Amino acid sequence: MKVIIVKNYEEASQKALEVMLGVIKNKPDANLGLATGSTPKRLYELMREDHKVNGTSYKKIKTFNLDEYFGLSQDHPQSYYYFMCTNLFNELDINMDNVHVPRGSGDIDKECKNYNQLLKDNPLDIQLLGIGSNGHIGFNEPGTSFDSVTHKVDLKESTIKDNARLFFNGNIDEVPKQAVSMGIANIMDAKKVLLIACGENKAEAIKATIDGKQTIDMPASVLQNHDDCIMIIDEAAARLLETR
Numbered sequence: 001m002k003v004i005i006v007k008n009y010e011e012a013s014q015k016a017l018e019v020m021l022g023v024i025k026n027k028p029d030a031n032l033g034l035a036t037g038s039t040p041k042r043l044y045e046l047m048r049e050d051h052k053v054n055g056t057s058y059k060k061i062k063t064f065n066l067d068e069y070f071g072l073s074q075d076h077p078q079s080y081y082y083f084m085c086t087n088l089f090n091e092l093d094i095n096m097d098n099v100h101v102p103r104g105s106g107d108i109d110k111e112c113k114n115y116n117q118l119l120k121d122n123p124l125d126i127q128l129l130g131i132g133s134n135g136h137i138g139f140n141e142p143g144t145s146f147d148s149v150t151h152k153v154d155l156k157e158s159t160i161k162d163n164a165r166l167f168f169n170g171n172i173d174e175v176p177k178q179a180v181s182m183g184i185a186n187i188m189d190a191k192k193v194l195l196i197a198c199g200e201n202k203a204e205a206i207k208a209t210i211d212g213k214q215t216i217d218m219p220a221s222v223l224q225n226h227d228d229c230i231m232i233i234d235e236a237a238a239r240l241l242e243t244r
Protein backbone atom coordinates (compact mmCIF):
# COMPACT_ATOMS: atom_id res chain seq x y z
CA MET A 1 0.00 0.00 0.00
CA LYS A 2 1.22 3.44 -0.82
CA VAL A 3 0.12 5.79 1.93
CA ILE A 4 0.00 9.51 1.19
CA ILE A 5 -0.72 11.79 4.11
CA VAL A 6 -2.03 15.24 3.29
CA LYS A 7 -3.15 18.18 5.34
CA ASN A 8 -6.89 18.21 4.81
CA TYR A 9 -9.89 17.20 2.70
CA GLU A 10 -9.10 19.72 -0.03
CA GLU A 11 -5.54 18.44 -0.48
CA ALA A 12 -6.78 14.85 -0.41
CA SER A 13 -9.26 15.64 -3.17
CA GLN A 14 -6.61 17.41 -5.27
CA LYS A 15 -4.24 14.47 -4.90
CA ALA A 16 -7.01 12.02 -5.77
CA LEU A 17 -7.76 14.08 -8.88
CA GLU A 18 -4.14 13.66 -10.00
CA VAL A 19 -4.39 9.89 -9.65
CA MET A 20 -7.74 9.72 -11.42
CA LEU A 21 -6.62 11.94 -14.31
CA GLY A 22 -3.40 9.91 -14.59
CA VAL A 23 -5.49 6.80 -15.30
CA ILE A 24 -7.78 8.60 -17.75
CA LYS A 25 -4.95 10.28 -19.68
CA ASN A 26 -3.07 7.02 -19.92
CA LYS A 27 -6.16 5.17 -21.13
CA PRO A 28 -8.98 7.34 -22.52
CA ASP A 29 -11.32 4.30 -22.62
CA ALA A 30 -10.60 3.26 -19.03
CA ASN A 31 -13.13 1.48 -16.82
CA LEU A 32 -13.57 3.49 -13.64
CA GLY A 33 -15.02 2.00 -10.46
CA LEU A 34 -16.72 4.82 -8.59
CA ALA A 35 -18.10 5.40 -5.12
CA THR A 36 -20.77 7.50 -3.41
CA GLY A 37 -20.74 9.12 0.04
CA SER A 38 -19.50 12.48 1.27
CA THR A 39 -15.80 11.69 0.69
CA PRO A 40 -15.64 11.74 -3.14
CA LYS A 41 -17.86 14.80 -3.54
CA ARG A 42 -15.02 17.32 -3.82
CA LEU A 43 -13.06 15.00 -6.13
CA TYR A 44 -16.09 14.81 -8.42
CA GLU A 45 -16.40 18.58 -8.34
CA LEU A 46 -12.73 18.87 -9.35
CA MET A 47 -13.26 16.36 -12.17
CA ARG A 48 -16.18 18.46 -13.44
CA GLU A 49 -14.05 21.61 -13.26
CA ASP A 50 -11.15 19.92 -15.03
CA HIS A 51 -13.48 18.72 -17.79
CA LYS A 52 -14.82 22.23 -18.25
CA VAL A 53 -11.48 24.01 -18.14
CA ASN A 54 -9.05 21.47 -19.61
CA GLY A 55 -11.44 19.44 -21.75
CA THR A 56 -10.55 16.00 -20.37
CA SER A 57 -12.95 13.77 -22.26
CA TYR A 58 -15.09 10.96 -20.86
CA LYS A 59 -16.61 9.99 -24.22
CA LYS A 60 -14.96 6.56 -24.20
CA ILE A 61 -14.90 6.06 -20.43
CA LYS A 62 -17.09 3.43 -18.78
CA THR A 63 -18.04 3.67 -15.11
CA PHE A 64 -19.13 1.04 -12.61
CA ASN A 65 -20.41 2.03 -9.20
CA LEU A 66 -19.76 0.03 -6.09
CA ASP A 67 -23.29 -0.28 -4.81
CA GLU A 68 -26.93 0.79 -4.81
CA TYR A 69 -29.89 0.63 -2.49
CA PHE A 70 -32.49 -1.88 -3.54
CA GLY A 71 -36.02 -0.55 -3.77
CA LEU A 72 -35.33 2.99 -4.96
CA SER A 73 -35.89 4.05 -8.54
CA GLN A 74 -32.99 5.73 -10.37
CA ASP A 75 -34.69 9.12 -10.12
CA HIS A 76 -35.18 8.88 -6.34
CA PRO A 77 -33.05 11.64 -4.77
CA GLN A 78 -31.53 9.16 -2.32
CA SER A 79 -30.55 6.60 -4.96
CA TYR A 80 -26.86 6.33 -5.71
CA TYR A 81 -27.62 6.60 -9.42
CA TYR A 82 -29.17 10.01 -8.76
CA PHE A 83 -26.18 10.99 -6.59
CA MET A 84 -23.76 10.13 -9.39
CA CYS A 85 -25.74 12.07 -11.99
CA THR A 86 -25.99 15.20 -9.90
CA ASN A 87 -22.45 15.09 -8.48
CA LEU A 88 -20.61 14.02 -11.62
CA PHE A 89 -22.17 12.66 -14.79
CA ASN A 90 -24.55 15.50 -15.67
CA GLU A 91 -21.63 17.84 -16.30
CA LEU A 92 -19.31 15.47 -18.18
CA ASP A 93 -19.39 14.43 -21.84
CA ILE A 94 -19.92 10.82 -20.76
CA ASN A 95 -22.21 8.55 -22.75
CA MET A 96 -24.88 7.53 -20.23
CA ASP A 97 -25.02 4.07 -21.85
CA ASN A 98 -21.52 3.60 -20.45
CA VAL A 99 -22.61 4.41 -16.90
CA HIS A 100 -23.30 1.42 -14.69
CA VAL A 101 -24.80 1.46 -11.21
CA PRO A 102 -26.42 -1.74 -9.91
CA ARG A 103 -30.17 -1.60 -10.58
CA GLY A 104 -32.31 -0.99 -7.51
CA SER A 105 -35.39 -2.78 -8.82
CA GLY A 106 -36.50 -6.10 -10.29
CA ASP A 107 -35.05 -9.43 -9.16
CA ILE A 108 -32.21 -8.71 -6.74
CA ASP A 109 -30.47 -12.08 -7.15
CA LYS A 110 -30.53 -11.73 -10.92
CA GLU A 111 -29.20 -8.18 -10.66
CA CYS A 112 -26.25 -9.35 -8.54
CA LYS A 113 -25.43 -12.06 -11.08
CA ASN A 114 -25.71 -9.68 -14.04
CA TYR A 115 -23.60 -6.99 -12.38
CA ASN A 116 -20.94 -9.49 -11.50
CA GLN A 117 -20.78 -10.68 -15.09
CA LEU A 118 -20.53 -7.06 -16.22
CA LEU A 119 -17.48 -6.60 -13.98
CA LYS A 120 -15.90 -9.78 -15.35
CA ASP A 121 -16.41 -8.50 -18.89
CA ASN A 122 -15.06 -5.03 -18.06
CA PRO A 123 -12.02 -5.26 -15.76
CA LEU A 124 -11.65 -2.10 -13.70
CA ASP A 125 -8.62 0.09 -14.28
CA ILE A 126 -9.20 1.86 -11.00
CA GLN A 127 -11.59 1.51 -8.08
CA LEU A 128 -12.26 4.54 -5.93
CA LEU A 129 -13.18 3.87 -2.31
CA GLY A 130 -14.22 5.67 0.82
CA ILE A 131 -14.06 3.82 4.13
CA GLY A 132 -16.64 3.47 6.87
CA SER A 133 -15.70 4.22 10.46
CA ASN A 134 -16.03 0.44 11.00
CA GLY A 135 -13.73 -0.28 8.05
CA HIS A 136 -16.43 -1.15 5.52
CA ILE A 137 -15.76 -0.70 1.81
CA GLY A 138 -18.83 -0.45 -0.40
CA PHE A 139 -21.59 -2.17 1.55
CA ASN A 140 -19.12 -4.84 2.64
CA GLU A 141 -19.57 -4.67 6.38
CA PRO A 142 -17.28 -6.38 8.93
CA GLY A 143 -17.62 -10.14 8.59
CA THR A 144 -17.94 -10.12 4.77
CA SER A 145 -15.78 -12.80 3.16
CA PHE A 146 -12.73 -11.62 1.24
CA ASP A 147 -13.90 -13.98 -1.53
CA SER A 148 -17.26 -12.24 -1.89
CA VAL A 149 -18.45 -11.10 -5.31
CA THR A 150 -21.45 -8.86 -6.10
CA HIS A 151 -24.08 -9.75 -3.56
CA LYS A 152 -27.28 -8.80 -1.82
CA VAL A 153 -26.87 -7.03 1.52
CA ASP A 154 -29.51 -6.94 4.24
CA LEU A 155 -29.05 -3.57 5.92
CA LYS A 156 -28.66 -3.59 9.66
CA GLU A 157 -31.54 -2.23 11.75
CA SER A 158 -29.21 0.50 13.07
CA THR A 159 -28.30 1.60 9.51
CA ILE A 160 -31.97 1.70 8.51
CA LYS A 161 -32.78 3.84 11.54
CA ASP A 162 -29.83 6.18 10.89
CA ASN A 163 -30.80 6.57 7.25
CA ALA A 164 -34.43 7.27 8.14
CA ARG A 165 -33.30 10.09 10.40
CA LEU A 166 -30.68 11.52 8.06
CA PHE A 167 -32.20 11.14 4.62
CA PHE A 168 -35.85 10.09 4.74
CA ASN A 169 -37.46 12.64 7.11
CA GLY A 170 -37.65 10.03 9.83
CA ASN A 171 -39.91 7.80 7.74
CA ILE A 172 -38.50 4.34 8.33
CA ASP A 173 -40.86 2.69 5.82
CA GLU A 174 -39.25 4.60 2.99
CA VAL A 175 -35.74 3.40 3.77
CA PRO A 176 -34.55 0.48 1.64
CA LYS A 177 -33.92 -2.68 3.63
CA GLN A 178 -31.50 -4.17 1.13
CA ALA A 179 -28.69 -3.12 -1.18
CA VAL A 180 -26.58 -4.59 -3.97
CA SER A 181 -22.84 -4.29 -3.48
CA MET A 182 -19.72 -5.31 -5.36
CA GLY A 183 -17.93 -7.88 -3.25
CA ILE A 184 -14.46 -7.62 -1.80
CA ALA A 185 -13.04 -9.92 -4.51
CA ASN A 186 -14.40 -7.56 -7.19
CA ILE A 187 -12.66 -4.62 -5.52
CA MET A 188 -9.39 -6.55 -5.28
CA ASP A 189 -9.63 -7.38 -9.01
CA ALA A 190 -9.30 -3.70 -9.93
CA LYS A 191 -5.87 -2.90 -11.39
CA LYS A 192 -5.51 0.07 -9.07
CA VAL A 193 -7.36 0.99 -5.87
CA LEU A 194 -7.60 4.56 -4.62
CA LEU A 195 -8.94 4.98 -1.10
CA ILE A 196 -9.58 8.40 0.39
CA ALA A 197 -10.08 8.80 4.14
CA CYS A 198 -10.59 12.14 5.86
CA GLY A 199 -11.59 13.17 9.33
CA GLU A 200 -11.14 12.17 12.92
CA ASN A 201 -13.90 9.54 12.78
CA LYS A 202 -11.88 7.46 10.27
CA ALA A 203 -8.69 7.37 12.38
CA GLU A 204 -9.33 4.03 14.09
CA ALA A 205 -10.37 2.27 10.91
CA ILE A 206 -7.30 3.65 9.11
CA LYS A 207 -4.96 2.49 11.86
CA ALA A 208 -6.45 -1.01 11.82
CA THR A 209 -6.41 -1.09 8.01
CA ILE A 210 -2.74 -0.10 7.69
CA ASP A 211 -1.03 -1.16 10.93
CA GLY A 212 -3.34 -3.99 11.96
CA LYS A 213 -3.50 -7.60 10.87
CA GLN A 214 -5.69 -8.66 8.01
CA THR A 215 -9.11 -9.73 9.17
CA ILE A 216 -12.63 -9.86 7.81
CA ASP A 217 -13.59 -7.84 10.89
CA MET A 218 -11.84 -4.88 9.20
CA PRO A 219 -12.82 -5.25 5.54
CA ALA A 220 -10.42 -2.56 4.24
CA SER A 221 -7.44 -4.49 5.68
CA VAL A 222 -7.73 -6.79 2.63
CA LEU A 223 -6.08 -3.96 0.67
CA GLN A 224 -2.72 -4.79 2.32
CA ASN A 225 -2.58 -7.53 -0.35
CA HIS A 226 -3.34 -5.32 -3.32
CA ASP A 227 -0.41 -4.72 -5.69
CA ASP A 228 -1.32 -1.12 -6.50
CA CYS A 229 -3.31 0.49 -3.72
CA ILE A 230 -2.96 4.19 -2.96
CA MET A 231 -4.38 5.54 0.27
CA ILE A 232 -4.81 9.28 0.52
CA ILE A 233 -5.36 10.19 4.14
CA ASP A 234 -5.68 13.55 5.82
CA GLU A 235 -3.87 14.36 9.06
CA ALA A 236 -6.95 13.82 11.20
CA ALA A 237 -7.54 10.33 9.83
CA ALA A 238 -3.80 9.51 9.99
CA ARG A 239 -3.55 10.59 13.63
CA LEU A 240 -3.15 7.07 15.08
CA LEU A 241 -0.76 5.62 12.48
CA GLU A 242 2.54 4.30 13.85
CA THR A 243 4.65 5.28 10.85
CA ARG A 244 3.68 8.68 9.54
Ligand code: PGA
Pocket residue numbers: 036037038039040130131132133136137138
Ligand atom coordinates in the same frame (compact mmCIF):
# COMPACT_ATOMS: atom_id res chain seq x y z
P1 PGA B 1 -18.42 8.82 3.72
O1 PGA B 1 -18.74 7.27 3.70
O2 PGA B 1 -17.66 9.11 2.47
O3 PGA B 1 -19.77 9.48 3.70
O4 PGA B 1 -17.63 9.09 4.95
C1 PGA B 1 -17.74 6.39 3.37
C2 PGA B 1 -18.29 5.00 3.44
O5 PGA B 1 -19.14 4.73 4.30
O6 PGA B 1 -17.84 4.17 2.65
